[in-house]
Amino acid sequence: MTVNEKEFRPFLLDQVSYLTLTTKKFENRKKWQPSKPKEICSIIPGSVIEVLVTSGQKVKSGEVLLTLDSMKMHTKIEMPYDGVIKDVCLAKGDRIPKNFIMITIK
Amino acid sequence: MSFKRNILELRKRKKEAQQGGGEKAIEKQVAMGKKTARERVKAILDENSFHEYDLFVEHTGRDFDMDKKILHGDGVIIGTGTMYGQPVAIYAQDFTVFGGSLGLMHARKITKIMDHALKMRVPLIGINDSGGARIQEGVNSLAGYGEIFYRNTNASGVIPQISVILGPCAGGAVYSPALTDFVFVVENISKMFITGPGVIKSVLGEEISMEELGGAMVHSEISGNAHFFAKSEDECFEQIKKLITFIPWNNAQKALRFPAAEPLASANIEEIVPNDPHLPYDIRDVIRAVTDNSDFFEIMEYFARNIVIGFGRIDGNTVGFVANQPMYLAGVLDCDSSDKAARFIRYCDAFNIPIVTLEDMPGYLPGVDQEHAGVIRHGAKLLYAYSEATVPRVTVIIRKAYGGGYIAMNSRHLGADFVFAWPTAEIAVMGPEGAANIIFKKEIDESENPEETRKQKIQEYKDKFANPFVAASKGYIDEVIEPLETRARLIHSLEVSASKVDTRPLRKHGIPPF
Numbered sequence: 077m078t079v080n081e082k083e084f085r086p087f088l089l090d091q092v093s094y095l096t097l098t099t100k101k102f103e104n105r106k107k108w109q110p111s112k113p114k115e116i117c118s119i120i121p122g123s124v125i126e127v128l129v130t131s132g133q134k135v136k137s138g139e140v141l142l143t144l145d146s147m148k149m150h151t152k153i154e155m156p157y158d159g160v161i162k163d164v165c166l167a168k169g170d171r172i173p174k175n176f177i178m179i180t181i182k
Numbered sequence: 183m184s185f186k187r188n189i190l191e192l193r194k195r196k197k198e199a200q201q202g203g204g205e206k207a208i209e210k211q212v213a214m215g216k217k218t219a220r221e222r223v224k225a226i227l228d229e230n231s232f233h234e235y236d237l238f239v240e241h242t243g244r245d246f247d248m249d250k251k252i253l254h255g256d257g258v259i260i261g262t263g264t265m266y267g268q269p270v271a272i273y274a275q276d277f278t279v280f281g282g283s284l285g286l287m288h289a290r291k292i293t294k295i296m297d298h299a300l301k302m303r304v305p306l307i308g309i310n311d312s313g314g315a316r317i318q319e320g321v322n323s324l325a326g327y328g329e330i331f332y333r334n335t336n337a338s339g340v341i342p343q344i345s346v347i348l349g350p351c352a353g354g355a356v357y358s359p360a361l362t363d364f365v366f367v368v369e370n371i372s373k374m375f376i377t378g379p380g381v382i383k384s385v386l387g388e389e390i391s392m393e394e395l396g397g398a399m400v401h402s403e404i405s406g407n408a409h410f411f412a413k414s415e416d417e418c419f420e421q422i423k424k425l426i427t428f429i430p431w432n433n434a435q436k437a438l439r440f441p442a443a444e445p446l447a448s449a450n451i452e453e454i455v456p457n458d459p460h461l462p463y464d465i466r467d468v469i470r471a472v473t474d475n476s477d478f479f480e481i482m483e484y485f486a487r488n489i490v491i492g493f494g495r496i497d498g499n500t501v502g503f504v505a506n507q508p509m510y511l512a513g514v515l516d517c518d519s520s521d522k523a524a525r526f527i528r529y530c531d532a533f534n535i536p537i538v539t540l541e542d543m544p545g546y547l548p549g550v551d552q553e554h555a556g557v558i559r560h561g562a563k564l565l566y567a568y569s570e571a572t573v574p575r576v577t578v579i580i581r582k583a584y585g586g587g588y589i590a591m592n593s594r595h596l597g598a599d600f601v602f603a604w605p606t607a608e609i610a611v612m613g614p615e616g617a618a619n620i621i622f623k624k625e626i627d628e629s630e631n632p633e634e635t636r637k638q639k640i641q642e643y644k645d646k647f648a649n650p651f652v653a654a655s656k657g658y659i660d661e662v663i664e665p666l667e668t669r670a671r672l673i674h675s676l677e678v679s680a681s682k683v684d685t686r687p688l689r690k691h692g693i694p695p696f
Binding site for chain 1: 385386387388403404460461462486487488508509510511512513514518544545547548549550551554584612613615616619
């Protein structure tokens with residue numbers, strides 16, 4: 077394999093800069109994002125069977141917010157802590173992808 | 183004279199069965215750019231050495247009108263033959279027969295040849311080209327897969343197992359190759375995945391082509407499931423024929439010895455490595471500078487390129503090389519490179535192949551993604567694999583050997599037999615820049631000219647620790663050698679280790695962090 081030396085890039089490690097190439101996998105790695113406790117995201121895609129809460133509603137920890145049909149299973153999404161619903165971002169019948177913000181909490 | 187009729191009848195039956203799925207199906211196979219199962223077997227084995235068994239086996243499906251179907255050989259060819267005159271067992275799924283789908287008898291044929299290979303202690307080559315489980319046979323086809331996996335596992339580390347993916351290999355079927363030692367893939371032909379594009383689209387709504395999801399390059403570069411990538415079936419067969427020259431026929435033997443040969447004159451080791459530890463070079467050039475004929479057969483060339491693994495010969499004997507690659511990601515250790523090297527080390531250990539480690543590595547790759555991906559347990563695989571290995575183990579430290587990476591790369595402390603270092607070696611807890619900033623933080627911060635002090639302190643640390651002599655003074659390194667002496671030292675140390683006896687506590691098996 078021939079390598080074009082111009083493609084070498086500085087690569088910082090322990091305050092030392094090395095000249096090197098990177099890999100596709102390294103370039104495409106996922107940047108970390110802190111978790112957002114006020115957003116309830118889907119962890120797998122699915123379709124919405126029912127939505128049980130509306131905007132502005134007071135909900136106790138553990139109460140069911142909605143039911144998702146994912147991977148041949150009906151999964152109940154529960155309220156993580158006592159709070160008030162800000163937005164409901166989906167409706168019955170919607171198909172949602174992974175990491176979709178389903179419900180936000182005030 | 184009465185024989186003649188029987189013989190003619192036999193010939194007729196054979197001819198019919200050998201047609202597989204018939205002309206039309208064969209035309210389709212060829213149109214896809216693929217060879218037939220029989221052609222593949224013949225291309226891999228020595229000429230005229232193939233003997234086929236179970237040609238007349240018939241499938242046992244009775245439901246869904248399957249009883250009316252004739253499936254020649256039930257979609258798989260099994261047999262024995264030779265490579266370089268040495269016996270091997272082989273099976274090849276025949277996609278022209280009902281899509282090479284796996285039913286009960288198909289699986290029985292495969293497990294028969296697997297049992298044979300294990301008992302006779304000969305390598306097993308499996309050519310995969312199958313649409314998957316034969317749904318019409320229901321749980322019988324699942325049973326078949328399970329029985330194959332069980333045998334793959336039993337044969338692991340006893341006989342070499344080679345998987346060649348020359349078509350689709352989907353669902354449960356992919357787990358047989360995954361359990362074997364080496365997986366060969368070919369561009370545009372090999373397709374491996376647990377769930378295909380159709381299912382992914384219907385469940386997840388993600389659209390992706392077969393090639394992007396589980397094509398040859400994806401498994402060579404991204405997933406690490408494949409070990410050898412080829413552009414054509416012929417190139418793939420050449421790779422298999424080359425690999426087999428480096429490995430022993432079973433775990434009780436050593437690899438065949440070849441006539442010793444010097445490296446090529448063009449491979450001048452002193453011109454390859456820059457003295458400045460921040461500058462890159464291709465570690466494979468260093469390997470080629472010490473191997474016979476400068477020949478190096480790389481494994482997993484595209485995956486985790488920051489570490490290089492593969493076979494070469496030194497003084498005629500096969501050696502497994504594990505080497506940091508400064509040309510990629512500065513040669514850091516990370517999840518993938520640890521995983522890649524650890525498995526190869528275990529392969530070498532299982533098959534009596536000495537391991538030569540070439541070290542030039544600045545440490546572990548920092549990052550949230552690495553920590554969360556489990557760099558602790560993946561990194562531990564490398565420690566485990568080296569510590570566990572009882573084959574001869576030699577390390578040459580070329581430049582950087584910092585921190586945990588120094589320990590992991592077959593250090594004396596993990597049981598290396600010989601550790602050599604070039605005079606350019608830097609064996610330290612970390613690089614001089616980082617170390618000076620920690621040790622002399624106060625002095626640097628309080629200095630009138632912090633930058634000047636920092637430079638001074640870095641130089642001070644460099645002079646003191648960025649060399650091989652501190653480690654040599656403790657006996658952690660056996661000898662500081664000149665680069666040009668590397669091959670001679672490797673030859674001698676491997677010669678001395680030829681009858682090495684090393685044991686580990688008796689146990690059922692260890693619990694490696696995989």
